[in-house]
Amino acid sequence: MATIPMFPLERTMLPGEELPLRIFEPRYSALVSDCLAMDDPAFGVVLIAAGREVGGGDTRSDVGALAHITEVADFGDGRYRLNCVMAERIRVLEWQPDDPYPRAVIELWPDEPGDAVGAEAIREVEDSIVALFERIARARGAEVDGRDIVAGADAAPDAAMWLYGLTARLPIGQADRYSVLAAPTAAARLAALRDAVETLSALVEFQLSGE
Structure with missing residues (x-):
């Protein structure tokens, strides 16, 4: 388990997909800044089940994936352009208060045992x-x-x-x-x-x- 930055979106992102982002909202500028201080810059992405991306007040899904930041363009004043690659599936165990951006306690969620798929x-x-x-x-x-x-x-x-x-x-x-x-x-x-x-x-x- 770990507490990580989260970026709710109005789209379900799947492992293996690329995720380009333009960052300008102050709370997500802080998220990027904190991620870039990591050895492996990454954050969680989940689907917004209800509400909107901007301004908070959304209802968030509990299954998502990690977005690994692969490219960053810093335009100053908290504006960034990111290229990310979606990777490991995650499950949210508990949402933390936004401070200033969303955070959650998560665990990696690989496929559970079951019938093999040929x-x-x-x-x-x-x-x-x-x-x-x-x-x-x-x-x-x-x-x-x-x-x-x-x-x-x-x-x-x-x-x-x-x-x-x-x-x-x-x-x-x-x-x-x-x-x-x-x-x-x-x-x-x-x-x-x-x-x-x-x-x-x-x-x-x-x-x-x-x-």
């Missing part, structure tokens, strides 16, 4: 994603190789990162992204991704039927 099962979902993008392209009179959409996702080091990579390629809502992130096991994550693809496919077919 490559064949992930390939089936991958095929559904490919078919979905090719269906959209045909409806627009275009040609797209859906394999280009998922290219490289299978280079991930494990099933968890493979599933995160596929999720990141889908135009789905934050709740669906959060369901994938918060799934306790790899098998549950696969099921959440499958449900998201099926929901998106049904929505696409409904929209196309009205054209």
